[in-house]
Amino acid sequence: MAGRSHGRKQAAGEAPEASATLAKARDISRKIEKAIEEDPGQFRVLTGDRPTGHLHVGHYFGSLHNRVRLQNAGVETWLVIADYQVITDRDGVGPIGERVRSLVADYLAVGIDPARATIFTHSAVPALNQLMLPFLSLVTESELHRNPTVKAELEAAGNRAMSGLMLTYPVHQAADILFCKANLVPVGKDQLPHIEQTRVVADRFNSRYGKVFPRPHGLLSEADMILGLDGDKMSKSRNNTIELRMDADETAKRIKKAVTDSERFIAFDPENRPEVSNLLTLAGLAQGRSPREIAEKIGDAGAGRLKAVVTESLNDFLAPIRARRAEVEADPGYVEKVLHEGNERANAMADATLDEVRKAMKMVY
Incomplete structure (x- = not known):
């Protein structure tokens, strides 16, 4: 943490x-x-x-x-x-x-x-x-x-x-x-x-x-402390997580419902904009890049674009893990x-x- x-x-x-x-x-x-x-x-x-x-x-x-x-x-x-x-x-x-x-x-x-x-x-x-x-x-x-x-x-x-x-x-x-x-x-x-x-x-x-x-x-x-998609602590019991076993479609559905805020301009500000910053942190971890850099690239494209970036980043990152998991589950x-x-x-x-x-x-x- x-x-x-x-x-x-x-x-x-x-x-x-x-x-x-x-x-x-x-x-x-x-x-x-x-x-x-x-x-x-x-x-x-x-x-x-x-x-x-x-x-x-x-x-x-x-x-x-x-x-x-x-x-x-x-x-x-x-x-x-x-x-x-x-x-x-x-x-x-x-x-x-x-x-x-x-x-x-x-x-x-x-x-x-x-x-x-x-x-x-x-x-x-x-x-x-x-x-x-x-x-x-x-x-x-x-x-x-x-x-x-x-x-x-x-x-x-x-x-x-x-x-x-x-x-x-x-x-x-x-x-x-x-x-x-x-x-x-x-x-x-x-x-x-x-x-x-x-x-x-x-x-x-x-x-x-x-x-x-x-x-x-x-x-x-x-x-980094990662919050759940509802802005609260990420927890199995709160159903606010992206599970490793989920497929790409389920991941997209979960992220689409993620809490953000009313501001269109995307900025990394953990203290004042924790939900948006949390999504940027997830994208940054998946991409191996700074969340601020990702925020600057999104700019005023809004929460819809932010969620699309997070979805793509996580699905790309998790793809090999999920493929390996499928092999394990098959045996x-x-x-x-x-x-x-x-x-x-x-x-x-x-x-x-x-x-x-x-x-x-x-x-x-």
Whole structure:
């Protein structure tokens, strides 16, 4: 998620300590990027998604392309399909099997290589989830309540009680990261507290029982914040996205309904014209050009021309991804094979880590 860089004026309303934390995270991320160039083999990445819907262009530009970049740079990559986390804030799992397979198809379509990356699901790796038991003993209830994601969920819940799984969500994420001893987690600035919670878990375990876990770092994403076509946050649940799996016609229909404003002259002004600027950002990302440059070219041609440019840009950009996805979908056995082999690798890693944890805790009898 994009933010102001170190050295610029502090954002309005941002606490000084938050600004300092973000500046430090950016500095660490720059050093990590240089270290990756020198020796990618020293890093192991853990990242992933909840299978609550289909992946969209916000996911691609926000994280998927970066995962492929890190994989291609030689960084060992682990991708968790967090199916257990679907029920943190929902009463059921929905069509979860179809959504899990859709995630795998999207990963393969954008360039994730199962020979270099491990794709697995929470529910298929018992030892990963068992790590939550000792990890929960290392954190306090008040610490969990202070986590920004937990606080936001509590505020949004209204009269509905928070589930125990939602409250312990940060610890489950720590288990995701530490089960494979990942030391690098690509994140947006809003997710930095989760990395800090994981570091706390690792530090406390190592202090109490002996060194087992690395201290992971967040690799801060500088991706532009992409809004939905309605001008709100791009979200699978709001139906305001361009999904990677959509065809060119469906993409055109979605963009045609996108919110703009009443001004005919097209300009890139994120503060005063967020909807228009968001469409320009999408076109810029797809074309690899500055959104301001695209705006200048459109000029006074109006919102109709802007939407046509965005449609053409995205459809051209997504065409090879969609072609690859069609190939993957035509061979469902391949998707099953990728997931089965990834789950096997994840289980082997989790079993080994859990054995090490039990030995450190003197619980091998």
